[in-house]
Amino acid sequence: MTLPTGEQIRRNILDRARVKLTEAFHRNFERKAFFSRAWTPRKQGRRGSLLVVSGRLRRSLRAQVIHSGIRFSSSMPYASAHNEGYEGPTKVPAHTRRAHAARRIVKGRARRVQVSAHAVRAHTKHLKLPERRFVGDAPEVRTTIEQCVRHEMTDFANQLTLLLKP
Incomplete structure (x- = not known):
């Protein structure tokens, strides 16, 4: 040994x-x-x-x-x-949001409405983690x-x- x-x-x-x-x-x-x-x-x-x-x-x-x-x-x-x-700007790439159901005020009352898919452009947002x-x-x-x-x-x-x- x-x-x-x-x-x-x-x-x-x-x-x-x-x-x-x-x-x-x-x-x-x-x-x-x-x-x-x-x-x-x-x-x-x-x-x-x-x-x-x-x-x-x-x-x-x-x-x-x-x-x-x-x-x-x-x-x-x-x-x-x-x-x-982290706190500062961050880039958000262009993407497509999926369709989903959401609550919205329609004619003074809260209703569930269907939100269709839509494109989101690239942008910069302030992020605070x-x-x-x-x-x-x-x-x-x-x-x-x-x-x-x-x-x-x-x-x-x-x-x-x-x-x-x-």
Whole structure:
């Protein structure tokens, strides 16, 4: 039995931390909070859970071990806007609205009317997204990393004890 090198220990710590932090960041979507800090509630009447309508954003989170640490990224272009918040202009491409039923006031009374499909031209609108952090630095992240280091150092100490015992 041989003892791991310092580089192997560092790599094991980073791999363990990558797995644990990825699980913790995925749980943020279930909690609808960044660990203990709840996200700003959304406007009523919207489909799906907060930040999880199709699940693409959550599934797109990737963790990569680099020499100096762990890098989390997402292929979704709107990930950073949700994670950090955004206020400013955004382009809306031309599209066709689907036909749907709506409530309208007709002759002084609320009625359900059929709205036909129609084209919407490309335009720019002002968008304000509150920060709903799901990835980043927090005391819980630091605690998780400390636990990974402690676990790896305990494993190393146990291996060293077994090697020196005879």
